[in-house]
Amino acid sequence: MSWKHLFSKALSADPDRLHFAAHSHHLWPDASFEGHMKACEDAMHLADHKWDKIMGPVWAEAQRHVASELKLPDAQTVAFAPNTHDFLVRIVSAIPTRPVRVLTTDGEFHSFRRQMERWAEDGTVVVDAVAADSLIDKAQSGSYDLIFASHVLFNSGKVISALDRLAALSRPEGPWTVIDGYHGFMALDTDLSDVADRLFYMAGGYKYAMAGEGVCFLHAPPGFAPRPTVTGWYAAFEDLALSPGKVGYAPDGRRFLGSTFDPSGLYRFNAVQAMLAEAGLTTDKISDHIAELQRHFLNDSPLSGMRLLNPIDGNPHARFLAFQSANAARLHQALAERKVVTDVRGDVLRIGFGLYHDIEDVDRLSEILRGSQCTRLSA
Incomplete structure (x- = not known):
């Protein structure tokens, strides 16, 4: 299910942007x-x-x-x-x-x-x-x-x-x-x-x-x-x-x-x-939505050459996936040039998932990561 309608102002402000930094600056909903x-x-x-x-x-x-x-x-x-x-x-x-x-x-x-x-x-x-x-x-x-x-x-x-x-x-x-x-x-x-x-x-x-x-x-x-x-x-x-x-x-x-x-x-x-409350969205329900997106992303394996620091193991999980690589900063910059917003701290690239994402967004991100420059940096 998509909850993009709750974020229409932020998403329409820059339609070409893929904002995968919900763990950093979460996009603001219309409310x-x-x-x-x-x-x-x-x-x-x-x-x-x-x-x-x-x-x-x-x-x-x-x-x-x-x-x-x-x-x-x-x-x-x-x-x-x-x-x-x-x-x-x-x-x-x-x-x-x-x-x-x-x-x-x-x-x-x-x-x-x-x-x-x-x-x-x-x-x-x-x-x-x-x-x-x-x-x-x-x-x-x-x-x-x-x-x-x-x-x-x-x-x-x-x-x-x-x-x-x-x-x-x-x-x-x-x-x-x-x-x-x-x-x-x-x-x-x-x-x-x-x-x-x-x-x-x-x-x-x-x-x-x-x-x-x-x-x-x-x-x-x-x-x-x-x-x-x-x-x-x-x-x-x-x-x-x-x-x-x-x-x-x-x-x-x-x-x-x-x-x-x-x-x-x-x-x-x-x-x-x-x-x-009006949408019936609890923390657990939002977490289920994001867990589905994270699993979909990992199943596609676009960053299989990088070390995932927080694997999904059935226990409570962060809203972001943390990938470690010597190329993390360069990959972050390459993604930014494609209007993909992520977050990097030293040698760790963090990809954050939010309520405003759906499967199509994750597929777009994976496709960009499989581009020639990003593939080389994530290998």
Whole structure:
């Protein structure tokens, strides 16, 4: 079945483009445009009073969508920010010890890795980066303040499935376990109901939530990190019991808020969620559609000369296929010259599949890959 009609604006904007980077910048569905326009209308009509609506029903609706997707017992544990990096900085700021002892994988996203390297330079952190397969054993044997791992590793597509074992190590006094769910949220059916009281989880709308940038979120377990040092006035709450000069914090996820932000992402997120509900599209249903496309692509074997880092083996799978080759960057460029959008990280070419693809798109991609130049680079 084709769901292209939900993306008519993005697809008609460049009809010749084959966009196989849904894992990077997911094409926006038409509903996101409608949500964005609603944000503009509210800003124009309500002016200063728009914040009553944004921090009221718009915020609460977005919280409910996140909580429903992740099976969180309490939507109030969810806070929103322009990006997940904001949340990382605030979480680390709440850890009282210095240097902060961090355990992570060697496959984390650039932003996290860069920040850790810079903090390591000035003595804020000491980082122990290990292979994902050894993360649990290392966490159990070591002494850490922060355990940080991606649910789905952005480079290889490997899925870390033992979230319950990581959560079992987490305590209010430390260590804290943080899961970067950006490549898992709305790509894998994720149930945090049994670990929500011990696990931080953050993700955003740029990828599989199809809502664009500026709408990231954090689930913060109650009792963990009650007073981040890096904070903004949106994290404040009125408490007459506080002594003069005492900095107050909201008792729920809002304690991780900063200051004034662009709220349009919340509108887009809510509009896309409404679209999915109306179409009867759950994460599982979308995953089934994408799994069919991935199998069809692999059965055609257009990249048989490259190493597939995340084979389809019946377990939960990333929304992209990661192919390793010394020619990955050159193949990426050759595809770009044919108006095929993919993504390359070092020697790994990533091909991401989205709801806006159908079998005909996959066949077009395979045909292009079988062209003389692409065949030579993928051999």
